[in-house]
Amino acid sequence: xxxxxxxxxxxxxxxxxxxxxxxxxxxxxxxxxxxxxxxxxxxxxxxxxxxxxxxxxxxxxxxxxxxxxxxxxxxxxxxxxxxxxxxxxxxxxxxxxxxxxxxxxxxxxxxxxxxxxxxxxxxxxxxxxxxxxxxxxxxxxxxxxxxxxxxxxxxxxxxxxxxxxxxxxxxxxxxxxxxxxxxxxxxxxxxxxxxxxxxxxxxxxxxxxxxxxxxxx
Numbered sequence: 001x002x003x004x005x006x007x008x009x010x011x012x013x014x015x016x017x018x019x020x021x022x023x024x025x026x027x028x029x030x031x032x033x034x035x036x037x038x039x040x041x042x043x044x045x046x047x048x049x050x051x052x053x054x055x056x057x058x059x060x061x062x063x064x065x066x067x068x069x070x071x072x073x074x075x076x077x078x079x080x081x082x083x084x085x086x087x088x089x090x091x092x093x094x095x096x097x098x099x100x101x102x103x104x105x106x107x108x109x110x111x112x113x114x115x116x117x118x119x120x121x122x123x124x125x126x127x128x129x130x131x132x133x134x135x136x137x138x139x140x141x142x143x144x145x146x147x148x149x150x151x152x153x154x155x156x157x158x159x160x161x162x163x164x165x166x167x168x169x170x171x172x173x174x175x176x177x178x179x180x181x182x183x184x185x186x187x188x189x190x191x192x193x194x195x196x197x198x199x200x201x202x203x204x205x206x207x208x209x210x211x212x213x214x215x216x217x
Contacts, residue, residue, distance in 0.1 A: 025049050025208065027089070034089050036121040037096040038212055043120040045089065048208030058115055059171070059202040069173045072198065076178050079191025083166070085207060088197045091166050092121040103147070104166045107177040108201070110214065112170060116201055117211030119168070124214065127169070127176035130183055150189075157188050166195040171202030 025047040026032040033046040074082055083091075088104070095102050104122040106113065113124060128134035129143055144150040150162045165184070167177035181194050197203075204211070 022049075023051055025051065027209075028086070034093060035096065036092045037098070038120040038122075039215060042096075043210065043212055045092070045120055045210045047210075050208075053208050055202075055206050056116065059205050064173055066173070068175060070175070072172050072175065072178050074198065076181055076196055077185055077191060080181060080185070080194045080196060081192075082196050082198050084197070084199065085204065085209070087195075088119075088166065088168070091164075091195070092119070095121055100163075101149075102164045102166065104168075105177075105180075106169070107167055107180050108169045108174075109176075112201075113214040116205065117213050119201075119204060120210055120212050122168075127180050130180045132183070144187075148189075159188060159190050159193070162189065162193055164193045164195065165189075166197060168197035168200045171200040172198055173202075174200055 024032070027034065027045075027047060033044050035042055035044050037043070076082070091102055091104055095104065104119065106118045106122045106124045107127040107130075108124075109126055109128075110124070118124060125143065125147070130140055132140065141152065144157070144162075145152065148163050148165065151158045167181055169176040169178075177196060177200070181196060184194060185191060201211075
């Protein structure tokens with residue numbers, strides 16, 4: 001059904017026809033969806049088919065107080081690549097079927113995931129697990145070795161076989177994933193193995209893309 005909107009103007013009413021509310025909504029003109037594996041099951045990433053769908057209220061706020069919700073730079077550090085949705089989907093495609101050399105990491109607090117879900121194919125590692133003020137050195141080392149594939153001989157870290165890590169959090173005003181990336185760089189994690197989806201969940205939601213709920217533990 002074609003919807004007609006009436007706009008008030010200086011010379012009376014203007015008729016502004018909009019596109020049909022049931023027009024296809026692909027990821028790109030050539031790609032309508034992307035199937036990925038999430039916790040052992042196949043999930044289809046696609047955009048909401050409702051042309052009149054709007055972003056969740058949680059991500060509609062424009063003026064969160066700064067600090068702490070300050071605008072992040074486009075480039076966090078030399079060698080760390082900032083990526084968009086299509087590049088993120090390419091990493092998600094690589095891990096479905098499993099590319100064991102890649103992890104996509106949602107670094108937000110669990111409270112946010114309970115409200116908005118997470119991107120299919122991502123795992124949840126809250127930013128506090130890599131923060132030296134929030135986690136002890138042994139716990140951080142365990143994450144680096146068991147999940148990220150790093151190794152250590154005494155005090156020295158070896159990242160030769162470490163995984164490529166793709167981080168995201170809530171958006172360009174969120175400092176959680178940038179904090180983790182900077183901390184990993186300080187430990188010697190190779191910059192070319194660190195990627196940052198700056199738009200985060202706010203940009204993902206603004207495009208009507210699929211999310212999945214946080215699994216109950």
